[in-house]
Amino acid sequence: MEAGTPQVVKLEDLHVAGQLSGRKHILSILVENKPGVLARVAGLFSRRGFNIDTLAVGPTDDPSVSRITLTLDGAVHPIDQVTKQLHKLVNVLKIRDMEPEETVAREMALFKVSSAVENRAEIIQFAEIFRAKIVDVARRTMTIEVTGSADKIEAFERMVRPHGLVEMVRTGEIAIGRGHD
Amino acid sequence: MESLKAEGVKDVFGIPGGANLPTYDALYDADFRHVQVRHEQGGGHAAEGYAKASGRVGVAFATSGPGATNLVTAIADAMMDSTPTVFITGQVRTELIGTDGFQEADILGATMPFVKHSFAVTDPRQIPEYVHEAFHVASTGRPGPVLLDIPQDLSRADIDYLPRTEPVELPGYKPSTEGNIKQIRIAAKALASARRPIFYTGGGVVNANASEELRELAGSDRFPVTSTLMGLGAFPASSDRFLGMLGMHGTVAANWAMDRADLIVAIGARFDDRITGKLDEFAPHAKVIHIDIDPAEISKNVGAHIPIVGDVKQVLPKLTREYRALQTDSGRLEEWWSTLEGWKDAHPLYYEAGKDGEIKPQFMIEALHRASQGDAIVTSDVGQHQMWTAQYYGFDKPRRWINSGGLGTMGFGLPSAIGAKVACPSEEVVCVAGDGSLIMNVQELATCVTEQVPVKVFLMNNGYMGMVRQWQELFWDRRYSSVDMGSSPDWVKLAEAFGAKGMRCESSADLEEQMVAALEHDGPVLMDVRVAREENCYPMIPPGNAARDMVEAPRGAVSG
Ligand SMILES: Cc1cc2nc3c(=O)[nH]c(=O)nc-3n(C[C@H](O)[C@H](O)[C@H](O)COP(=O)(O)OP(=O)(O)OC[C@H]3O[C@@H](n4cnc5c(N)ncnc54)[C@H](O)[C@@H]3O)c2cc1C
Ligand SMILES: Cc1ncc(C[n+]2csc(CCOP(=O)(O)OP(=O)(O)O)c2C)c(N)n1
Ligand SMILES: [Mg+2]
Numbered sequence: 001m002e003a004g005t006p007q008v009v010k011l012e013d014l015h016v017a018g019q020l021s022g023r024k025h026i027l028s029i030l031v032e033n034k035p036g037v038l039a040r041v042a043g044l045f046s047r048r049g050f051n052i053d054t055l056a057v058g059p060t061d062d063p064s065v066s067r068i069t070l071t072l073d074g075a076v077h078p079i080d081q082v083t084k085q086l087h088k089l090v091n092v093l094k095i096r097d098m099e100p101e102e103t104v105a106r107e108m109a110l111f112k113v114s115s116a117v118e119n120r121a122e123i124i125q126f127a128e129i130f131r132a133k134i135v136d137v138a139r140r141t142m143t144i145e146v147t148g149s150a151d152k153i154e155a156f157e158r159m160v161r162p163h164g165l166v167e168m169v170r171t172g173e174i175a176i177g178r179g180h181d
Numbered sequence: 182m183e184s185l186k187a188e189g190v191k192d193v194f195g196i197p198g199g200a201n202l203p204t205y206d207a208l209y210d211a212d213f214r215h216v217q218v219r220h221e222q223g224g225g226h227a228a229e230g231y232a233k234a235s236g237r238v239g240v241a242f243a244t245s246g247p248g249a250t251n252l253v254t255a256i257a258d259a260m261m262d263s264t265p266t267v268f269i270t271g272q273v274r275t276e277l278i279g280t281d282g283f284q285e286a287d288i289l290g291a292t293m294p295f296v297k298h299s300f301a302v303t304d305p306r307q308i309p310e311y312v313h314e315a316f317h318v319a320s321t322g323r324p325g326p327v328l329l330d331i332p333q334d335l336s337r338a339d340i341d342y343l344p345r346t347e348p349v350e351l352p353g354y355k356p357s358t359e360g361n362i363k364q365i366r367i368a369a370k371a372l373a374s375a376r377r378p379i380f381y382t383g384g385g386v387v388n389a390n391a392s393e394e395l396r397e398l399a400g401s402d403r404f405p406v407t408s409t410l411m412g413l414g415a416f417p418a419s420s421d422r423f424l425g426m427l428g429m430h431g432t433v434a435a436n437w438a439m440d441r442a443d444l445i446v447a448i449g450a451r452f453d454d455r456i457t458g459k460l461d462e463f464a465p466h467a468k469v470i471h472i473d474i475d476p477a478e479i480s481k482n483v484g485a486h487i488p489i490v491g492d493v494k495q496v497l498p499k500l501t502r503e504y505r506a507l508q509t510d511s512g513r514l515e516e517w518w519s520t521l522e523g524w525k526d527a528h529p530l531y532y533e534a535g536k537d538g539e540i541k542p543q544f545m546i547e548a549l550h551r552a553s554q555g556d557a558i559v560t561s562d563v564g565q566h567q568m569w570t571a572q573y574y575g576f577d578k579p580r581r582w583i584n585s586g587g588l589g590t591m592g593f594g595l596p597s598a599i600g601a602k603v604a605c606p607s608e609e610v611v612c613v614a615g616d617g618s619l620i621m622n623v624q625e626l627a628t629c630v631t632e633q634v635p636v637k638v639f640l641m642n643n644g645y646m647g648m649v650r651q652w653q654e655l656f657w658d659r660r661y662s663s664v665d666m667g668s669s670p671d672w673v674k675l676a677e678a679f680g681a682k683g684m685r686c687e688s689s690a691d692l693e694e695q696m697v698a699a700l701e702h703d704g705p706v707l708m709d710v711r712v713a714r715e716e717n718c719y720p721m722i723p724p725g726n727a728a729r730d731m732v733e734a735p736r737g738a739v740s741g
Binding site: 006009015016036039047085088 | 289484
């Protein structure tokens with residue numbers, strides 16, 4: 001008898017694996033670098049009613065392969081169903097549902113904030129605390145570049161918003177597994 | 182052309198136009214059959230019927246723009262019913278793409294949501310490779326439609342054809358077929374402890390050509406079997422193990438069995454909402470073993486306790502072997518069978534016999550069964566006649582029942598019958614048509630005549646879009662809105678105008694005899710069968726209800 005197969009299977013002991021994880025998921029998807037691939041992925045999400053929170057697309061070290069990194073809410077969507085549907089796209093090569101503890105995730109954001117003379121110093125101070133960079137200064141606004149986890153960017157947003165947030169641009173998270181050596 | 186031949190293509194369906202002229206010019210000398218249909222939708226459904234009847238990939242051609250958009254319904258239909266098909270469309274010349282050129286339509290974009298895969302050719306040298314890949318993707322794993330869009334200038338280019346013999350290597354496409362043996366063992370043991378098991382089989386068994394394997398497993402103990410609309414014939418309807426079809430218009434026994442079961446074995450079936458009804462009241466006592474080649478089907482609608490991803494053709498023999506190796510007590514199923522037999526006896530399919538020669542639709546299908554010795558390939562349109570055919574024809578073999586289940590496309594019946602007849606010329610192919618549906622693709626009668634495809638169309642003429650009328654009667658207060666078909670056309674004259682034989686039958690007395698005559702005629706026939714107009718299709722699970730709330734045909738005071 002093979003290990004792991006019980007002698008008797010009682011029906012009352014059978015369960016369905018849980019569907020909703022209740023947390024945010026980052027999916028790292030390797031796709032063939034071919035025309036229309038992004039449309040196929042995006043179309044699948046809209047057709048199946050899956051909501052993407054963020055999406056980032058870029059090249060990889062292999063020119064024939066691109067990476068799509070997207071985040072979605074596992075409290076709303078059964079992630080398993082999402083990945084299985086994605087796998088059905090012929091151009092999708094590999095999907096990793098990134099383990100939060102095993103992952104470094106980063107996002108970049110640009111904040112244009114109004115900077116009247118009286119709060120300029122305070123904004124510069126926030127930037128320093130967040131290790132953000134001031135990349136442009138104009139007469140009435142200042143543009144700040146922040147890199148970090150989505151949480152950090154959202155925290156920064158909360159800090160500067162009361163000072164007058166003119167515009168915010170975010171890239172969406174990208175992620176990489178932590179090294180094992 | 183060489184590429185298509187290399188895939189073993191013998192027949193294609195289509196219509197030429199500017200953008201696929203080069204392809205059609207090559208066809209002129211090619212030694213396979215091109216069936217010139219009269220509408221691209223007809224060509225698409227013919228390709229589906231061809232595939233469903235034979236298991237071989239069905240192929241349809243269309244030109245760019247309107248030709249391609251006319252294919253869209255058929256492509257969506259093939260996706261929903263997992264039909265192995267390849268659609269090849271012409272596209273405007275490369276330099277015109279994106280300029281709203283004459284007859285340009287982004288068919289790749291339009292069909293993206295409902296193709297299994299699609300290819301846009303950008304270099305003529307890709308053609309042999311893409312054709313090879315298209316056939317591979319269409320026919321393996323969970324089958325489906327694949328679109329190949331070829332700009333006119335590229336299909337015109339002369340390339341050296343290098344035959345592709347090596348297996349297709351698509352890095353992102355590797356269907357799992359074997360089934361995890363540990364899971365199969367657990368499934369066998371669960372079956373051994375089940376006291377109220379039921380096999381719920383679907384179109385996947387037909388697709389896998391696994392009828393034999395299904396019979397073996399069902400025969401390894403006294404397992405009851407029910408089937409979806411799409412799986413009919415995979416298990417013989419005449420078997421005493423068979424409870425009939427399940428779902429919205431399934432039998433009481435089959436639906437109540439699902440409701441009471443302690444173990445459902447879903448085999449190549451996808452828990453469609455026509456089966457489950459109200460999802461949270463579906464099969465409240467059952468654990469689920471789900472065998473499907475598409476991992477995404479598992480736990481999509483109904484959670485699976487024992488998921489098995491694989492080809493049923495490979496999984497079923499393993500499950501049978503594992504089950505037979507166990508010590509089982511078939512006595513444990515006695516009680517279940519006495520319940521099931523009780524339901525079968527008390528709630529058979531029932532209709533009130535027609536009086537004074539009136540033809541009841543159910544009687545029409547029974548007569549067709551007798552006239553064709555229950556051995557025809559039967560296609561249908563969509564509506565009441567489709568459900569009655571499913572209920573009353575009694576399919577004993579797979580690939581004999583061809584219909585549009587997932588998309589429910591009216592007008593599917595005639596063109597799919599053409600496809601089936603082209604695929605299986607020595608078989609009797611009949612189409613049970615609806616009067617609302619047939620008119621939607623009636624132009625294909627011309628194809629039957631000029632291409633000499635002798636299909637027999639039995640029109641269940643109730644003068645209504647009956648299925649919709651039934652819903653209006655039952656759920657919308659009998660407000661019959663836009664369902665009466667009026668008195669047009671005169672079907673006999675229409676058939677004759679096309680050059681087919683037209684017949685009419687208005688009395689149950691000579692229906693069967695006339696049907697035999699129609700079947701014996703050696704060309705295409707359209708028989709207008711005038712049936713009772715306001716018959717309803719029962720049993721029925723009213724929409725939004727659970728299986729145990731099935732409604733049966735009312736029994737009149739003076740039942741026949
Ligand atoms: C008017 C109308 C009324 C209807 N009423 C009913 C009704 O009462 N009852 C009913 O049953 N249906 C009914 N239908 C049809 C219904 O809409 C669905 O089309 C049908 O139930 C689906 O059948 P299926 O589950 O067998 O799946 P299919 O659509 O046939 O899908 C096949 C499944 O098998 C899998 N598969 C394919 N190949 C393999 C393989 N080799 N190995 C393993 N798995 C494989 C696929 O991945 C898929 O999950 C009705 C349709 C219409 C238009
Ligand atoms: C293309 C299309 N349009 C509309 C419908 C909605 N519909 C479903 S059944 C039906 C009536 C079919 O009438 P008929 O072919 O006469 O069949 P009957 O129900 O009368 O047997 C309609 C309109 C559909 N399924 N397909
Ligand atoms: Mg009708």
